[in-house]
Amino acid sequence: MPDQEERRLKVDLDAIKVAVQKREKRFLRPLLEELQPYDLGQIFFRLPRVYRPHFIRMLDPGDIALLLEELKTEEQQEILTTLGPEKTSRVLNLMSSDEVADLMGELEEANVNTLLKSMERDEADKVRALLHYPEDTAGGRMTMEYVSVYNYYTVEEVIQYLRREAPTAETVYYVYVIDADDRLVGVVSLRELLIAPPDTPVVEVMFERIISVTADMDQEVVARLIERYDFLALPVVDVENRLLGIITIDDMVDVLIEEAHEDISKLSAVGQTEMDVLTHPFASARRRIPWLILLLFIGMLTSTLLSTFEESINKVAALAFFMPMIAGMTGNTGTQSLALIIRGLSSGQLTRDKYTQILKQEGLVGIIIATVCTLLIVVMVTLLYDLSLGLVVGISMWFTLILGTLGGTAIPLILHLLKVDPTVASGPLITTINDVFSLLIYFGFATMFIHYLFP
Amino acid sequence: MPDQEERRLKVDLDAIKVAVQKREKRFLRPLLEELQPYDLGQIFFRLPRVYRPHFIRMLDPGDIALLLEELKTEEQQEILTTLGPEKTSRVLNLMSSDEVADLMGELEEANVNTLLKSMERDEADKVRALLHYPEDTAGGRMTMEYVSVYNYYTVEEVIQYLRREAPTAETVYYVYVIDADDRLVGVVSLRELLIAPPDTPVVEVMFERIISVTADMDQEVVARLIERYDFLALPVVDVENRLLGIITIDDMVDVLIEEAHEDISKLSAVGQTEMDVLTHPFASARRRIPWLILLLFIGMLTSTLLSTFEESINKVAALAFFMPMIAGMTGNTGTQSLALIIRGLSSGQLTRDKYTQILKQEGLVGIIIATVCTLLIVVMVTLLYDLSLGLVVGISMWFTLILGTLGGTAIPLILHLLKVDPTVASGPLITTINDVFSLLIYFGFATMFIHYLFP
Incomplete structure (x- = not known):
């Protein structure tokens, strides 16, 4: 938040503290009239906990309705329980129908019915209608206060x-x-x-x-x-x-931001978006572990595949030194393409008629990237070890980088065609799949040329 | 786009094609009056190229002004060059000052001056004022058409x-x-x-x-x-x-979406956001290669570190089989934490007073995840090979997963404190760093216990 806003909020907060201490409602009124709902919420959060019940008691139902729209459901419930039935129903009548429906969506049915009965009939009917729609649909997001x-x-x-x-x-x-x-x-x-x-x-x-x-x-x-x-x-x-x-539009701005964050979370295999960054470690670990176990099994598969090359590794231990680099670089190029495709799909730029075009483009990008990286690595490995090892590492890398780029492009596109959310082909998954194939290619080449490496 | 819109656009497009073929402006008018600017843009794109100049010629300056606001700068320029000086100046006068400034920001100075001189004085002055501000600031995004x-x-x-x-x-x-x-x-x-x-x-x-x-x-x-x-x-x-x-707000919605996509691109080390998903492969490769070369050098460092463990690998080739898995899993846990921190920082949830709390939380998450994965891997490796190898792999993994989680948490936080954009600590970078440390830990343990593995 810009400093100017921060300073203004502090001034308001101090003035409101004084008004609450003195229980002087007439000091409060002019302050509240100039506050935006967001500021009201910020002031509520910054008030020391002991002040909050008094502050709430001094607010009009209209102010409380505005404040509640800035809060999370649990906080809303907490405040409503302190209001008493009569003031609660006045507050609910003044809130937007979509906000009341969101709030009630979280309550037990008995409570919902009691609250709905206490509301004005018109308002209660609107809320009842909205409660039918799933939360993430147009119906769940709409409001009835239109003209x-x-x-x-x-x-x-x-x-x-x-x-x-x-x-x-x-x-x-x-x-x-x-x-x-x-x-x-x-x-x-x-x-x-x-x-x-x-x-x-x-x-x-x-x-x-x-x-x-x-x-x-x-x-x-x-x-x-x-x-x-x-x-x-x-x-x-x-x-x-x-x-x-x-x-x-203001509700849809929130949706657009949520969706973008969901993309980031899914790409990183964090699982379902955690709305709060700070959360219970056990809950957080439980969400992440299924993915990690899947990746662990794929990793075990990699190690089993590698064990078939035991003979080559026994002959030339140096072969093993380059495994992490080849696998890592293949993963990196795959992640780059993946990010591009996810962005293209989620922004709607990548329509089906452009699939072949983007595959060609990324194939060409892969060839350019692979050629540059291969030349570099051949020179480096030749200087540090010898030319034949350099050629094996370099040629393997040329193939794996192109493969990585094409995999990072094609896998999300295929998932999208199969109507699977392409972000589940998360970075870690693509990286792990690339690991398997890149190491197969690398050791395949190495085994083919082992007599050059270890004559 | 929902099917209904798609169908309607097709109907409009066909009607407009007929009007253009017959050069009948009076057929065009009622169609245009009901079109939103976005639809006008879509129709323009879907018109066969040969129709476009005739279509533009049949539009009023006001329609052209609306159409131009939906197009990219190069497309805008293309259309303006076909209009002739007099119609161009009428169109520019009717566009929002911020759009004209964005357009002129891309032109050469001589052209800008000619165009500005052709415009009404008031409008030209507004545009001149806007041209002073950098594009990504409030000044660069504002419009002067306020009341x-x-x-x-x-x-x-x-x-x-x-x-x-x-x-x-x-x-x-x-x-x-x-x-x-x-x-x-x-x-x-x-x-x-x-x-x-x-x-x-x-x-x-x-x-x-x-x-x-x-x-x-x-x-x-x-x-x-x-x-x-x-x-x-x-x-x-x-x-x-x-x-x-x-x-x-409509301009700011675009900014919010751009920023979210930038986060995704940076996390994937694609470099500067490419506004278009489809782009020239050489341009795209040039943007990605610097990152890849950096990662390649870190990879070479890894292989050099590994070569110090040549003796252990020579003794127990099986050690090498688990390298990709350990490095991969460490990278995965690091990426998960990284995504959480990036989201927390960019949404403003993670303020400085919460840094210790999130470090503790992720540390605990790391311990839980590491314990679960270690138990699994010890069992699997023991069944496939033997207990001592299982213990070496398992204990290494326990440490590296905790390290990965903490690295993915701490590195972006430290970068943020140093006022460096934390998304440059992209997934690939963190993954590569984790590679180095996880393999050091793994072979460190293996070398310590080599006489148990190969008695």
Whole structure:
């Protein structure tokens, strides 16, 4: 966080501490009015624990609703239990329906029912509807606080209606136009409404070529659509094209970041993304161990394969010295190609018609890289040992580096074609597979030429 | 892209092809009016090359301006050269100042001056100002098409002013309030303006606790601020707090995604992010080779270290069989920890006060993982070979896995403390370093116990 924000937060925090100590709500009000929800959350976290219950008690239900939207589920629950039933229901009524649904998704059913009964009927119905959708779909991410108008409205009427809805709507910048059967027929931005003459029918200024998503669509697909079109929100519709809710850009930004981090975690074989970096070591180890055991078995396979070359190693121990280097370099080139392909697939740049092109490209890259590295290694090994060992190591490396590059390219593409998430072909897996093949090639060559090495 | 969009694009594309073939501009107009800029770009790419010049000629300057904002710099230049000077200047006047500046940043100075002279003075001045800022700073990313009003305006007057500015402003949803000295004193959203009584002075409804950035701030910092606060735009100010421009969320979404991809690329030692996955193989190889040569030298170091254990290998060739496995497994555990730390640092979760906590956590994870893997390997090697070899391999692995985990944790943290980007401690680098140390430990143990292995 930039220093300026940090300094401002400290000043606010000190002022709020004083207000809480003195239990003076009227000191608190002007401070709170200028705070962004994120700042409110930061101040809550930085308040000493003993202050927090008093602070919460001094907040209005609207402030608590804003604060809760910045917190994690367990923290939300902790605060709600201190509020008492009446204030809880007022807070829940004021929160966005999607936030309440996320919160309730974590509670036991009995508690959910009690809470839903305490809420206003309208709000409770919205939350009930949202609870049906899986968390990572458009339905699970949408909110019901959208603004929709009928298609017989004029621009002036829409703006009047917006004024009434503005205090509770998630966004007022897009208005969705529906027909008498509640079907979505258009969308108009507040910008267009401002420009249009007031008595124009809204159907004349609205966009009819609506980009919408269905409730079962994966959140990642939705996020990419919003990113592409630079929209602030997308409508969610059912199969009959009736408007169910909207998804706003701020929620999708979180999804895009989550997905990128998931890619990094999967590529490193950490297993399921741990949302918190700090976590229980046993939980963390349990997630990582399955992958490691798989890799351990592949490693054992490598050592068994190597044992078939025992005779060559016995004759020329120096052969063994270059094993880690050859295996390592093959792994490195594979990882480089892998990263490129994963990025291409996840950004949507690599469509199926480009597969042959990218394979050719990476094949050529592999040949260039292999040639440069081979020349270097032949010179080095010849200087340190002798030319025949240099040639065996060099020629093996030429083949393994090309193989590594092509493997790092082809394996994720094949997985993608098989509809398997290509990031499971994680760096460590590709590295281990490359280990096996590179050592086979290396010792294969060495055994073929062993009489030159050890005449 | 969801199938529905794909189908719609095909229909539009066919209709547009017909319009272009017949050179019928009046067929084109209704089609274009409903297209989003992204769709316009897609249609342009899918039009056969021979159609493109005719299509461009049939577009209005406003359409061309929208289309250009979806294209890459080279494609933009290609189109501009076909337009002729007069239409070019009309298009440039209609584009956002930040887009024009990005485009001109790639041109030669003489061309830039010619183009700037052909533009309207106001617009040219904006672009000139933007050209001063480095591309990856707030200044380089901002646009000048913001809406600002003086602090003596009423809500009604602000809305009137907005109506006039709406057609060209980048966003009309935030209005920036300045004083007589042009200093930024507040910000008010169009939502607040809609709710407020028309005759209220704008100073009464505006937020005074403004979150702003300075022009030299790194774009990544700006992107994180927007993400945190869920703003649609952030104001950019100079040291005197005078408003210079605004940065909108859609540009920052691109930055957040770029940064995540950069992390992946750096972790895989691909070097500088290649914006295009498909690129020239020589250019791509040139970027990757420096890293590979560095890793090759470290690999040679490994082989030299190994040669000091020649005697042990000569006595027990079986020792060599487990080298790739031990080195590989150490690398894998290191990569897992590395990914966790990189994610923690880049998401801001891992603040300095948590360094000891995460080191303890990963140390414990390392001990658990090492113990499980060691037990497995001792059993396997004992069954396949004998107990003494099993114990040497197992005990070595116990130490190297703990070392790998701690290395993958500590190295990026240390680099971060030294203000070096921790992603340069890429997976391959950590893997190679782990290779060296794990093999030293392994052969160290083996040499210590060689008389048990080969009595």
